Amino acid sequence: MVIEEVNSIQESLDIERTCRQSVEALASKLNRQNKSLKRKSMLYLAHLGAETIAEISLEDEDEEIALAQGETDCFSALCLSTITELRNKLKLIQEEKTQAALDLEATSEELRNIRNELLKEKHDNTLLIAETVRQKKLLAKYNRVSLFAVEEYEALQENLDLERDLRAEAENFAREMLVEQKKLNRQSQILLQSSSPSEALQTALRDVTKLTQALESQRLEHQQQVNVFEKQLRDSELQKEVVVLQRKLELLVDEKREYEERCNKAEVEAKDLKFTVEELQKKLQAISNPHPAPAPPPPPPPPPPPPPAQITNPLSSLLSMIRKKKEIGCDIPLVVQDSVKEPETDIRQQAVDEMMQRIKSGIHLRPVGQSPNRTRPAQRERTPSNSAIQELKGILDTFKRPSPHLKTGSPSTNAESELERVLQRRRGAFETSQESCLPSSPCPFPSSVLDVDRVRTAKPQTKQTSQESQDNVPF
Template sequence: ENFSCCLLDSEEENTLSSEDEIDIECEILEKERDEANEKLSRMEEASAQLLKELDVLEMQFQIERSCRETAESFALKVNKDFKALKRQSQAILPLIPEMPENFSILNLDPEADPSPETVSEEESSEDPLLMSQNQIREIQSSVDRLLGEKIQLTAQVELLKKEKEDLKDKLVLEVEEKEALLRKLSKQSRTVNKMKRVSQLVTEEFTEMSQKLEMEQGLRQHAEVFAHQMLVKQQETQRQIQNAENEKQLQQALSQVTEICKALEEIRLYYQNQMSQTAAQDLAAVRTKLEMSEKERSETEIQLRDSKQSVTALQEEIKLLKDKLKEMEQLPSIQSIQLNEAKENPADPPSLVPPAPPPPPPPPPSSAHCSSILDEYCVDFLTEPAITEDMKARAVDEMMERIKKGIILKPILRTPQVGLPLEQRSENRKSAVLELQGMLVSTRRPGPRRVESKKRFSRTVGEAELQMVLQRRRRAMGDEKGTPPSPSKPKAVSVSSSSPWAGESGSAPVLRRLQQNREKRISRIKASESIIWEEK
């Protein structure tokens, strides 16, 4: 949440800084625009004044030119009239002395009659000057009046231009204010959109966090209840295990496995219902947990099968040991029969001196000793399931402590024995079987051969016992496809086994050797079992 808030703040600061930079650039450009507009207005005012002055000068020049043209035209007319009058006066000069008194009445020149027409012509010759002067005066007055009107109009035009410039300035100011208002509105809309976005993100995060908290609380309560139930059941099973037998333990273990499977199925169904709400990582974690639990279940089933097989093997070994005890009790009668056969056998070389009487046979091993050996063997076999149960109890205690402290549950640590694949287990079992066969072959190395008629029934019984033990070992280790022993080997062993009987003078060393061989066999079987357990 803090990281997301920091990201949002940084984005807002970046956007605000960029907007501030844009606003500063806009203000700078607006100032430059205003300065350029002021310069343009000044230039326009100067050019307008120059144009006004030029218009006034042109008007004055035109007036002067028109006045000059009219003056020149009047001057030409006056000159023409003056020349005509001069000619007339020169023509009249020689006639002056002969003129009568009524000279004014005479019409010397036909063209110039003293009639009213001539008078009108003279008046008309004088009138154009007056007319032209009057026209000039009228024109000047009209020009002055027009100039005044023009000045007034120019003043009005200037006023109108000033008003127009004022209106333009007002429009520019209003446009700038409008642009500023639009910018403020856009900024406010952006900030409002950002606030809406942030509020939506915050609400979504809050809803997600609340859902996660509710789900975690429900899961924690469910896990605590389940762990408490498991603890209660574990305590009950431990109490029952202390007072119950192996079969009851197996049944309880199976019931626990079924309960665990049911609980795992319930958890799996619960997580399947929550799959739409949780993320992909949670789904992967739940699937891995389910796979781990299924692996543990399969491993517990395999361990149960192994324990069943080992129990059956132990029961068969107990039966074999009981049979051996019975055979040990029957040994004195067998030895007496063998001595009688030796006396009756003519193939033996005659002895000059009669053999000494054999010492009395040692007493057979007590049943207490054999039972103690069996008890030790059973204890060695049953210690490992107890160790695994202790490990499970410890794992449950650790899980409860983690639940109380609020730590995430983890799968129980498993021993490296469980992680081995089936192929490696089968190879280890085969190697253990081969080692047993090698040990038995090394003990069966033949000595100097004797006649086959000197076989002993006890040796053949021992070989059959060894074969039975090997078969039971193979069944216990799951290797029922082992090669059966060849029928030629017992003959060789029986031939070789007859050698110590010939060298002995009595039955006591034979019994000692039998006891030693039995002890060696038991020790080898224990060693092979320990190797098998280590390999498992």
């Protein structure tokens, strides 16, 4: 409503302003016309004399002339009616003008009042806005305080629940302790009634009760300390390091398994290579020994039973044997030599060349699935291989002993008998291995072939070729 009144007052003010401006423009125009008429009249009066000007009263005469002319001119009814109408209109306009002036004053007064009220309302609005801002800030503070209060309330509620639980547990424990105490009191009363206790027994009972209480308190303290230490251990960095080390240990265990698998595969491959080498040595032995040797002397008594089998590597023992025999090969006396052995040396040379060629070109490994078939002949012929190891050790011991007759070249009877015994045992082991129907029967040691050839060959050329073949064989 106030806005509508202000709008109406503003419109009336605009109308009054336009009316005022038009009235002022009309008044200024009339003033200019009056001034121009006065100037013209003064011009005309300048041509007249002073006497005539003094005698003439221009205003009265003009009015009288105008009235006379009007009276003379406007005596008709139409003119009189128009004059009266105009006069009435003039009166009405004047009354309206006065009324409009009064209304203008009233509206201006109302406008002033409304402006004052508007300013007051603006001031009140600013105060209200400031108050609302202050209330909002206060409400935000209350909200923050309420959040803190809610959090504190929740924490207190949790503590209260925890204390209630602890209190319930403590009450249960106290109830149990009270029951136990009552039982003990009954038992003590029964004991007191049954037998008159002495003061020492009473003091002992008191000490027992005190000790039980102290032990219970210490147990609770230790339990609390253990809980605290467990919590610290969970949060400590040592636990993290332990976890990391456990993971590393798991990785190392996995790597160990992989390496064990590789080692097993390598052992299987080594066994396959060993069997292939044994087969080659068997072929070489068959080529170098086409006919059986002459009747040997009567066999010596059987050797004592060998010690329990030791885990040895046959390749390493073979290498050590070959190295030892390289050093003393030229000084060992040989048995009686045949005069004509050239075809045998050629066959042996061919076999050595074939073996060297196969070693250089490579050996085709057997499939792993045949490994169980090989274990049985190996288990059957374990005793001759162990006996061969013992015999070779005995030969090495005899070679290591200082013999002054080696350099002179005179053969010793002990070495000859030992060598003949070794050859006889090798021949017996080879015959037993041939009797077995298994194709992959291992030879006790591949170096026995070289020993037989060294005993049988007589010429130094064969010695030199055998030494060169031993130097070139890459075991």
